[in-house]
Amino acid sequence: MSAAAAEAAILAPEPPGPVEPASPPTISIVVPAYEAAKTVAEAVASALEQDPPPHEVIVADDGSRDEIADALARFADRITLLREPHRGVAAARNAGWRAASGDFVLYADADDVVLPGKIAALRRLGRERPDLDLLATDMFFERDDQPAGRFGEVNAFPLADQRTEVLRRCFVVQPAFRRSRLREVGGFDEELHSAVDWDCILRLVLSGSTAGLYDAPLAVYRIHDNSLASARVQSLGDRVRLLEKASRSSDLRPDERPALEASLALQRERTQLAEAQAAVTTAERGARGRCLRLALTRGNSARVRAWGLGIALLPGRLSWWTRRGFAEPSQLSRNLPVGPRSEQTRY
Numbered sequence: 001m002s003a004a005a006a007e008a009a010i011l012a013p014e015p016p017g018p019v020e021p022a023s024p025p026t027i028s029i030v031v032p033a034y035e036a037a038k039t040v041a042e043a044v045a046s047a048l049e050q051d052p053p054p055h056e057v058i059v060a061d062d063g064s065r066d067e068i069a070d071a072l073a074r075f076a077d078r079i080t081l082l083r084e085p086h087r088g089v090a091a092a093r094n095a096g097w098r099a100a101s102g103d104f105v106l107y108a109d110a111d112d113v114v115l116p117g118k119i120a121a122l123r124r125l126g127r128e129r130p131d132l133d134l135l136a137t138d139m140f141f142e143r144d145d146q147p148a149g150r151f152g153e154v155n156a157f158p159l160a161d162q163r164t165e166v167l168r169r170c171f172v173v174q175p176a177f178r179r180s181r182l183r184e185v186g187g188f189d190e191e192l193h194s195a196v197d198w199d200c201i202l203r204l205v206l207s208g209s210t211a212g213l214y215d216a217p218l219a220v221y222r223i224h225d226n227s228l229a230s231a232r233v234q235s236l237g238d239r240v241r242l243l244e245k246a247s248r249s250s251d252l253r254p255d256e257r258p259a260l261e262a263s264l265a266l267q268r269e270r271t272q273l274a275e276a277q278a279a280v281t282t283a284e285r286g287a288r289g290r291c292l293r294l295a296l297t298r299g300n301s302a303r304v305r306a307w308g309l310g311i312a313l314l315p316g317r318l319s320w321w322t323r324r325g326f327a328e329p330s331q332l333s334r335n336l337p338v339g340p341r342s343e344q345t346r347y
Contacts, residue, residue, distance in 0.1 A: 008121070011157050012212035015131050022130035024123035025103035026055035027176055029114070030096030032089055033059055036110035037066040043110050044075055050119040055102035059110075060084060062092040090188035090196045097182050104135060104176040107197075111222050112174075115140075118218040122176050125214045133209035134201065136175035138217040144224070150217050157213045163253075166205045167246065167260045170198035174219050181209055192242060194235040199242040206251040233278055236271040243267060269300045276308060288312045 029047040033040050040059065047057045057079045061068055063086025072081060084095050097105045104126065108114050122135045141148040151173045158165040165171055177200070185203045188196045205211070243264040246252060252260065276294045279287035294300065294308030 008214055008216035010125055010128060010212065011159060011215055012125075012129050012132060013159055013162060013210055015129070015210075019129060019131050021128055023127065025126040025130075025135075026101075027104045027106055027119055027122055027126075028097075028100035028102030028179075029054045029057045029106050029108055029119075030093065030100060031057070031059045031108050031110055032062060032092035032096060033064060033068060033110035034062040034086070034089070034092070035064050035066050037064070037068045037071040039111035040068060041071050041075075043108055043112055043114070044072060044079060046114040047108060048075065048078055050114065050116070052119060052123070054106070054119055056080065056100065058082060058096050058099055060092040060096040060099075062086055062088065088190060088193060090190040090192060093196065094187040094190065097177070097179055097187060100179060103179060105179050105182065106176040107174065108219070109221070111224075113220040115218045115220065117216075121214040121216060121218055125212050126176075129212050131210065132212040133178040133181045133204060134172060134175045134211035135214070136172040136211060137214045137219065139173050139219045139221050140217045142220050142222045148223065151221075152215070152217070157215070162205050162211060164256055164259045166198075166202050167243070167256060168263050170195075170201055172201065172211050172213065173197075173221065175201070175211065177204070178209070189242070189245075192238045194231075195238040195242055198239070199245070202242065202246055203249070203251075206246070206249060233271065233274045236267065236274050239267045240264065240271055265299050269297075269304055272297060272300070273304055273307075276311070280311060 031040065031043050031047065044057060044059065047054060057075075058081075059068075059072060059079055060082045062084055069081065072079065080099065082095050082099055084092060093107060096107070104122070106114075106118075106122065118137060121137050125135045126132065138150055138152040140150055155169065155171055155173075158171055162171070175197075181204055182200075185200065185207060188200050192199055201211070243260060247257075247260055247264065272290075272294050276287070276290040278284070279290045284290075288311070291308040292312040295305045295312060296308075297305070300308075
C-alpha cells in the first residue's frame with residue numbers, strides 16, 4: 001500500500017450508537033468468470049498477493065468453454081474452483097458467496113486487478129466500524145489499456161441519507177458484502193443480466209445496511225468498448241427493472257418514493273434514448289418510429305424530445321451526422337471521468 005493509501009480517510013455515516021473497535025473481519029475474494037482464460041490468472045494472482053492474504057479465493061466459473069482450468073492450474077492448491085452451468089453473472093456470484101466462509105465477500109471480475117493494500121484497507125475499515133455491512137475503497141478505471149480516471153471523481157460518497165442516495169445511483173464500487181446479510185436478502189437477482197451490484201446494494205441499504213469507504217483507489221476496473229450496442233441497451237433496461245422492483249419493496253418509505261420515481265424516470269429516458277441511438281447508428285428499419293416515440297413520451301427532457309423529433313422528421317435516409325454524433329450524449333458507451341495524469345498512472 002502506498003503512503004497516500006495508508007493515510008486515507010475512513011468515510012461512513014455516524015453510527016446510531018456507540019461503536020467499539022472489533023477484531024478485523026475475514027474477507028473471502030470471489031472471482032466470477034466466463035470465457036476468461038486469457039485474463040483470470042492476473043486477477044487471481046492479484047488477489048493471492050494481498051498482504052494480509054484473503055481468507056480464501058474462490059473462482060466461480062459460469063459454464064466457460066475455454067481452458068480456464070489450465071489458466072488456473074498453477075494456483076490449484078491455493079484456490080477453490082467452482083464449475084457451474086452457464087446462468088449469468090448473478091448466479092456465479094451467488095455460487096461464490098454460498099461456498100465462502102469469510103465474514104465478508106469481495107467480488108473481483110476476471111479481468112480486473114486488486115491492487116496491493118485492498119484487503120488491509122477493508123479489514124481496517126471493518127475493524128474500526130464493525131457496524132458496517134458494506135466495505136468499499138475507491139477504484140481506478142481503465143479503458144482499452146489506458147487509465148480513465150477514478151470512480152470517486154464523479155461519485156461522491158454520501159455521509160448522510162444513504163437510503164435516498166442509493167435510489168439515485170450505486171455510490172460504491174467493488175464493495176465487500178457482509179456474507180450473513182447477503183443470505184438475509186437472498187443474494188443477487190438472477191433475473192438481471194447486469195446492474196446486479198446496484199440491485200443488491202439497494203436492497204441491503206433499504207433493509208438497514210450502511211456502507212463505509214476507505215478513500216483510496218485500490219483496484220483497477222477494466223472497461224472494454226467492443227461490446228454490442230444491444231448489450232448496453234440491456235444494461236440500461238436492467239436499471240429500470242431493478243428500480244421498478246424497488247418501487248414494490250415493503251422497505252421503501254413513503255418519503256423516499258419521490259426520489260425513486262425521479263430516478264426511474266431518468267433511467268427510462270436513458271433506455272429509450274439508447275434504443276433510438278442504437279437504431280439510428282445501425283440504420284434499423286424502425287429507427288424513425290423509435291425516435292418519434294422518444295419525442296412524444298411525456299416526462300422526457302426537452303433536449304431529448306427535440307433530438308428524437310429532429311431525427312424522426314428527416315427526409316429520406318437518416319443523415320450522415322446522426323451516425324457520427326448526437327445532440328445528446330451517446331448512451332451506447334460508458335462516459336468515464338478523466339483525472340489528472342498523476343492520479344491515473346499511480347497504480
